[in-house]
């Protein structure tokens with residue numbers, strides 16, 4: 001794997017090898033068949049942290065395949081450990097900061113994408129690093145199925161405002177939106193993330209949107 005080793009990680013990586021993808025670009029276009037050995041729909045979480053959300057989805061939906069992408073070694077090892085302890089067969093982790101996820105996923109390969117509590121990068125000069133920047137939306141559109149969606153949760157008002165604007169400017173169709181997800185009837189509140197739990201304990205409201213990156217037929 002192409003990441004910096006943290007102390008004591010080598011043995012953990014060895015033990016959790018079945019959950020870690022060493023060369024994700026090589027599986028481009030062949031994920032479900034080669035990495036999972038089936039033809040189930042594939043879902044992706046960018047910046048999955050310690051994996052609470054993606055492993056819970058995998059547990060609830062054995063009929064789908066899941067990939068968590070997480071760049072911090074100490075953190076993705078926690079996620080892989082969680083999948084291992086739950087004995088999950090339908091989740092894998094890419095241990096990298098992916099700048100160009102479309103290098104790893106082919107056209108129409110992914111059925112849905114999750115962005116949960118993405119780093120806000122508050123300085124304007126870092127806007128391009130936000131995972132909801134239009135440059136990332138362009139990446140996601142390259143591999144999402146036409147009916148695929150992007151679901152985004154955050155506690156951060158500025159990032160949410162920025163993101164709504166980016167999705168709109170991009171020509172995305174916003175299908176669901178809430179400035180208080182847990183006060184709403186939306187199903188997206190059912191499976192929570194580590195950060196979501198923490199922010200809720202602190203009394204913060206969670207903002208949420210789900211969008212299709214495909215323009216409505218006839219609107220282009």
Ligand SMILES: C[S@@+](CC[C@H](N)C(=O)[O-])C[C@H]1O[C@@H](n2cnc3c(N)ncnc32)[C@H](O)[C@@H]1O
Pocket residue numbers: 046047048049050069070071072075096097098099115116117118119193194195196
């Ligand atoms: C604020 S944390 C949220 C973690 C988790 N989604 C949650 O809600 O509990 C954001 C995570 O995204 C990871 N991350 C940010 N950009 C990434 C990228 N381009 N590729 C992979 N991981 C990324 C960071 O390392 C960090 O662990």
